Amino acid sequence: MVTPEVRFLAAEKIPTLLKRLGERYRVFAPVKVSETTVLFQEYREGVQIVLDRQTTAPAKEIIFPQTERLLSYTYRKDPEDPQKIELQVEEAPQSAPRTIIFGARPCDARGFRVFDSVFTAGPYEDPYYSSRRQQTTIVTIFCTQPQNTCFCTSVGTGPTDTEGSDLVLTPITEGYLAEAITEKGKELLQDEAFVSAQERVEEAQRAKEGIKLESELDLEGIPQRLMELFSTDFWERVSAKCISCGACTYLCPTCYCFNITDEAAGLEGERVRTWDSCMFYQYTLEASGHNPRPTKAERYRNRVGHKFSYHPINYEGMIGCCGCGRCIKSCPVSLDIRQVLREAKAYG
Amino acid sequence: MASIPNPYLPQIGTVVKVIQETSNIKSLQVVLNDQERMNSFRFEPGQVAQLSVFGVGEATFVINSPPTRTEHLQFSVMRAGEVTARIHQLKEGDPIGVRGPLGNWFPYEEMKGKDILFIGGGIGMAPLRTLLLFMLDNRSDYGKITLLYGARTPDDLCYKEELQQWGQRDDMELILTVDREFPGWEKKVGLVPNVLRELAPSPKDKVAITCGPPIMIRFTLQALAELGFGDEQVVTTLERRMKCGVGLCGRCNIGTKYVCADGPVFTLAQLKELPPEL
Numbered sequence: 001m002v003t004p005e006v007r008f009l010a011a012e013k014i015p016t017l018l019k020r021l022g023e024r025y026r027v028f029a030p031v032k033v034s035e036t037t038v039l040f041q042e043y044r045e046g047v048q049i050v051l052d053r054q055t056t057a058p059a060k061e062i063i064f065p066q067t068e069r070l071l072s073y074t075y076r077k078d079p080e081d082p083q084k085i086e087l088q089v090e091e092a093p094q095s096a097p098r099t100i101i102f103g104a105r106p107c108d109a110r111g112f113r114v115f116d117s118v119f120t121a122g123p124y125e126d127p128y129y130s131s132r133r134q135q136t137t138i139v140t141i142f143c144t145q146p147q148n149t150c151f152c153t154s155v156g157t158g159p160t161d162t163e164g165s166d167l168v169l170t171p172i173t174e175g176y177l178a179e180a181i182t183e184k185g186k187e188l189l190q191d192e193a194f195v196s197a198q199e200r201v202e203e204a205q206r207a208k209e210g211i212k213l214e215s216e217l218d219l220e221g222i223p224q225r226l227m228e229l230f231s232t233d234f235w236e237r238v239s240a241k242c243i244s245c246g247a248c249t250y251l252c253p254t255c256y257c258f259n260i261t262d263e264a265a266g267l268e269g270e271r272v273r274t275w276d277s278c279m280f281y282q283y284t285l286e287a288s289g290h291n292p293r294p295t296k297a298e299r300y301r302n303r304v305g306h307k308f309s310y311h312p313i314n315y316e317g318m319i320g321c322c323g324c325g326r327c328i329k330s331c332p333v334s335l336d337i338r339q340v341l342r343e344a345k346a347y348g
Numbered sequence: 349m350a351s352i353p354n355p356y357l358p359q360i361g362t363v364v365k366v367i368q369e370t371s372n373i374k375s376l377q378v379v380l381n382d383q384e385r386m387n388s389f390r391f392e393p394g395q396v397a398q399l400s401v402f403g404v405g406e407a408t409f410v411i412n413s414p415p416t417r418t419e420h421l422q423f424s425v426m427r428a429g430e431v432t433a434r435i436h437q438l439k440e441g442d443p444i445g446v447r448g449p450l451g452n453w454f455p456y457e458e459m460k461g462k463d464i465l466f467i468g469g470g471i472g473m474a475p476l477r478t479l480l481l482f483m484l485d486n487r488s489d490y491g492k493i494t495l496l497y498g499a500r501t502p503d504d505l506c507y508k509e510e511l512q513q514w515g516q517r518d519d520m521e522l523i524l525t526v527d528r529e530f531p532g533w534e535k536k537v538g539l540v541p542n543v544l545r546e547l548a549p550s551p552k553d554k555v556a557i558t559c560g561p562p563i564m565i566r567f568t569l570q571a572l573a574e575l576g577f578g579d580e581q582v583v584t585t586l587e588r589r590m591k592c593g594v595g596l597c598g599r600c601n602i603g604t605k606y607v608c609a610d611g612p613v614f615t616l617a618q619l620k621e622l623p624p625e626l
């Protein structure tokens with residue numbers, strides 16, 4: 001039997017669906033962890049799933065963990081000749097379990113597409129990221145109610161963008177219309193929770209058409225514009241209130257910069273990769289004491305420049321931002337990247 | 349699933365010789381433990397590698413032995429931070445991780461038939477050594493070869509034995525300088541850019557390759573411009589804090605370019621295309 005590519009998923013069936021999928025996959029879903037916080041967590045029975053708002057943190061750490069082991073090493077002394085030291089190095093496994101991210105948003109999916117351009121396109125491929133990415137199925141919910149910090153349509157995606165997702169869900173009466181985008185998505189539709197969509201297709205179509213988020217930023221020419229502003233005092237001005245806390249980078253679905261450090265325990269230890277942030281002084285600090293980005297003005301210039309100039313120039317126009325607005329919502333000093341881009345256009 | 353080569357995995361090598369170059373610079377000669385990998389290790393002059401001391405970390409160094417001499421890989425390390433301090437403690441027989449070759453290289457094909465002017469300062473001699481030895485090993489491909497090398501004091505000059513040999517060769521010219529007078533020092537005295545001005549080499553059919561401390565590079569570029577060298581005729585190598593070495597971790601970018609993957613070698617013309625963030 002060929003499974004149709006469009007099915008209906010009743011909202012009340014979601015817990016049992018996730019439970020069944022949990023037998024074959026690691027399943028992550030947005031879970032209410034406090035009155036104000038919703039985070040992707042591994043699904044367990046009884047948790048409260050929240051599908052009608054954006055998660056507080058994006059889905060990125062499911063595929064790109066905040067900390068992960070790259071290698072393990074062991075030094076062995078030769079008892080016959082204590083001067084002689086042997087070294088063994090082992091790679092951390094690059095085989096990932098099959099994983100589902102249920103309830104992502106188009107901006108989450110876009111975030112992974114930005115990661116893909118860097119980590120999987122070569123010339124050097126990141127095997128840890130790639131294996132997890134390949135094993136992950138992304139189930140995305142279209143955004144019927146974008147927030148006032150959302151600007152995804154301005155950066156080349158949007159509340160009904162299917163790119164990067166495997167299965168997309170359109171909220172309708174009592175549930176969701178589910179459409180498979182990829183083979184991985186089709187595979188999920190075989191679960192019995194997905195039933196014939198029949199007359200609901202039309203309602204879903206109307207719902208999709210009803211989702212509106214006007215593009216609010218004119219980013220035409222912005223890659224060149226930011227380069228023109230490189231040596232001006234623009235960056236000092238716009239970053240004046242920044243406190244270099246790095247919240248914007250940690251909560252950003254497209255920020256992928258990382259550090260590699262060794263953690264030693266006696267004669268053995270691990271080489272680990274951790275998220276890093278270009279907003280920190282130490283990020284570019286050299287052993288000589290020289291720092292090419294010594295103040296927050298250069299660092300903020302790099303963050304905005306990377307997303308809106310360097311990444312699009314290096315990757316065929318793809319803006320390195322998904323417009324989720326988390327950096328705006330979570331900034332303790334209310335620095336708004338949209339405003340910075342608008343001012344960049346008008347400056348001077 | 350097809351297995352992807354792991355760009356983070358170093359080869360294990362052994363330090364076969366340690367040379368104390370100056371009070372704070374050591375050269376390490378390294379061979380990879382896997383004989384086959386050592387034999388098949390191919391690189392171009394100017395490429396770098398990440399050296400690992402497990403438990404402390406990795407740092408990037410140019411492979412300063414030329415690809416024409418394959419008995420070992422040599423790295424010169426100035427003690428500056430945590431990793432280099434630990435590398436300085438290594439002795440012959442100790443294991444070391446080597447990840448490379450990484451980055452781009454000197455455009456030596458385009459330099460063929462031209463006169464070559466090397467301008468080095470301090471530890472900046474390391475990448476120049478690679479290319480100089482490579483050119484000496486392919487001597488007939490290049491015109492006149494000149495090396496202007498300076499350091500603060502006579503002790504701060506690297507590769508002292510080789511400097512003696514190079515000074516005696518009749519197929520290259522060697523000019524050494526130190527920042528101020530020292531008892532027994534009979535060569536030039538003065539900062540590299542000033543000595544360069546004094547030498548006043550003609551830019552005709554010449555390529556200048558310079559590496560050294562940032563301040564020296566800055567004034568050397570100025571002097572070269574005064575002497576009439578075009579931006580395409582000047583080549584330099586950059587340094588940045590690096591982690592991954594393969595253009596993924598983000599930190600060593602200058603605008604759209606990653607020093608680790610797109611560099612470290614740039615012509616002055618290429619550098620001028622980049623935003624000023626050195």
